[in-house]
Amino acid sequence: MQEIDTLIQNYLKDLDYTPVLKMLDSIxxxxxxxxxxxxxxxxxxxxxxxxxxxxxxxxxxxxxxDDIIDDAKLRxxxxxxxxxxxxxxxxxxxDILYSKAFFELSKMDANFAQIISDAVVKLSLGExxxxxxxxxxxxxxxxxxxxxxxxxxxxxxxxxKCGAILAGLSEGNFANYGKNLGLAFQIVDDILDIKSxxxxxxxxxxxxxxxxxxxxxxxxxxxxxxxxxxxxxxxFFKKELDKNEILWxxxxxIEKQIxxxxxxxxxxxxxxxxxxxxxxxxxxxxxxxxxxxxxxF
Ligand code: FPP
Ligand code: MG
Numbered sequence: 001m002q003e004i005d006t007l008i009q010n011y012l013k014d015l016d017y018t019p020v021l022k023m024l025d026s027i028x029x030x031x032x033x034x035x036x037x038x039x040x041x042x043x044x045x046x047x048x049x050x051x052x053x054x055x056x057x058x059x060x061x062x063x064x065x066d067d068i069i070d071d072a073k074l075r076x077x078x079x080x081x082x083x084x085x086x087x088x089x090x091x092x093x094x095d096i097l098y099s100k101a102f103f104e105l106s107k108m109d110a111n112f113a114q115i116i117s118d119a120v121v122k123l124s125l126g127e128x129x130x131x132x133x134x135x136x137x138x139x140x141x142x143x144x145x146x147x148x149x150x151x152x153x154x155x156x157x158x159x160x161k162c163g164a165i166l167a168g169l170s171e172g173n174f175a176n177y178g179k180n181l182g183l184a185f186q187i188v189d190d191i192l193d194i195k196s197x198x199x200x201x202x203x204x205x206x207x208x209x210x211x212x213x214x215x216x217x218x219x220x221x222x223x224x225x226x227x228x229x230x231x232x233x234x235x236f237f238k239k240e241l242d243k244n245e246i247l248w249x250x251x252x253x254i255e256k257q258i259x260x261x262x263x264x265x266x267x268x269x270x271x272x273x274x275x276x277x278x279x280x281x282x283x284x285x286x287x288x289x290x291x292x293x294x295x296x297f
Contacts, residue, residue, distance in 0.1 A: 004049055007049055011100050012100060020093060023085055023090070026084060028075070028076040033288075035052035037156065039052065039163070040163070041160060045166070051159075055162075057098070057101035058101045059155060061098035062127070062155075063075065064081055064094035064097070065091065070207075074202065078202075081093060112165070123154055123155055125150050126150025129147040130213070133213075138219070148187070153178070153185070159178060160174040169280070177276040178273075179273075180276065181269075181273045181289060181292065184266045188266050190208060192205075192295075192296070193207060196296060209236065209237065211238075212237070216262045221256060266293060
């Protein structure tokens with residue numbers, strides 16, 4: 001992963017403006033799931049490292065914009081860039097990282113440029129779907145799944161697809177692997193928002209519902225509550241909840257075994273991912289799924 005960090009630094013080295021350098025210093029680059037995936041499929045090469053660096057830059061840019069949209073104060077255990085430097089600065093840093101990524105992408109094979117730029121269009125549509133779904137208490141599972149496919153799975157799918165092209169393997173099978181991995185990833189994320197804690201997760205827990213996101217656990221819970229309790233849950237939507245209200249939600253989820261049900265859904269997507277590439281016998285791709293499903297942050 002060091003090669004990717006070095007490449008990213010190289011791409012950004014001519015950004016000789018102190019406010020930008022200060023913000024870059026405050027960014028924690030994260031797990032690099034998309035790079036791990038691409039490298040495990042394609043192996044190490046100059047081209048695969050470049051694609052990884054480009055994809056990580058796009059991912060970073062998207063999180064900068066997402067934290068502004070969600071008004072998030074914490075990212076990966078540290079103050080978010082919008083909280084520390086203000087939304088205007090964070091917005092422009094996102095634009096810089098995104099444009100740097102596209103400048104480098106423009107030097108690559110057109111096939112990669114098309115796959116990745118198409119993914120960014122869908123990513124942005126996904127974020128818009130997320131914003132619009134958050135306007136009201138959404139109980140439509142299909143709309144939710146379509147949104148997380150765009151917002152999260154598409155860039156993971158594109159990473160796997162680029163990896164497969166580089167390795168001369170089936171684009172379709174690996175895209176399918178990436179798509180299902182991405183869906184499982186976001187569902188596990190939604191579970192962790194409820195059951196983890198801030199020090200492990202690096203961001204406040206129970207923030208999805210406050211931000212207006214009726215993720216799968218809330219959709220499933222709503223469907224299992226009686227009418228009176230449905231009304232209570234809806235009255236908590238987008239609210240700063242006190243301890244008792246949080247406890248009420250958690251107890252209802254335990255009683256109705258919601259997180260188990262949602263976790264099984266994530267596991268189903270994980271299994272779909274494994275089935276898509278089972279004929280390749282790539283143990284490290286199985287490991288990525290296992291680690292992702294059992295992760296705690
Ligand atoms: C996190 O979702 C957000 C994303 C995975 C995608 C965000 C995409 C954009 C802002 C559009 C693309 C923009 C550019 C510049 C490429 P979340 O809020 O559910 O997760 P979180 O809890 O980690 O914030
Ligand atoms: Mg967010």
